[in-house]
Amino acid sequence: MPIQINKTVIFLMGPTTSGKTDLAIQLSQQFKTRLISVDSALIYKGMDIGTAKPDKVILKKYPHHLIDICNPEDSYSAFDFTHDANAQIKTAFANNELPILVGGTSFYFHALEYGLSKLPKSNPKSKKKFNQLLKSKGTIALHQNLKKIDPQAANRIHPNDAQRITRALEVFDLSGKTLSELQGNKKSIINHPIKKIILMPERSELHQRIEKRFLSMMGNGFLGEVKTLKQNPNLHENLPAIRCVGYRQAWQYLNGEIGKAEIIEKAIIATRQLCKRQSTWLKSETDALLLQNTDIQQVLDFIQL
Incomplete structure (x- = not known):
């Protein structure tokens, strides 16, 4: 029997290696869906093995939108993501599809559900300026600059988080106001009901999967993939x-x-460590279907409630 979706948005969340992609595919086998990736690494072209990107056969049969949309040197913000994801959700409803947002980037999910502050929009000139500063000075020095300008933001942002550091500095450069001053008055991007499904296997199981998967990546040519990336003069470690x-x-x-x-x-x-951070964030979600193991029938029942 077809599932009546009534313009509901599904958040399919979980830490790395929890089985989110497999469950998303199982759901796509049950009814008409639009799979929308919520992953800050899968956006990059040419970064396939190390990001555990679904292979070409899977992506052809079960397309995941918002994968391979950027070059590795490109800047892509949470604002960009919310804009693109919202467009995909609208397309899903226009096509009578159930939008399933699947991934592990918690900040992207949070931005969609709770909104973002109204910040000045980045532009190519500004992006170039701060990418060059990042390359010449490094993240630690830029974090020190941010401490002087916006101590509150600097305390929240890790000294190695290049993307958030440069964005905070860019906001000040463009607006004359700090990120902390401008944050507030958030509004949800999604104007539809959200149902959340969290896959959360035991930590010991996740650790075993992480080790097995990385060893598999090494055997499948991961170092060769990174060697190819290093040939791009626009790329650097920051x-x-x-x-x-x-x-x-x-x-x-x-x-x-x-x-x-x-x-x-x-x-x-x-x-x-990434898995632990993701799991900690997910534990704060109180209104979700929490599954230790994939149970497709339980998921279908939850969606149809």
């Missing part, structure tokens, strides 16, 4: 794309800074 888990460690290896065994150890540790 860009958000190259700071993605795994890519940062591989970049260091190719620079001769660490050994091959260290790539594996450091990347697995960094992925587990």
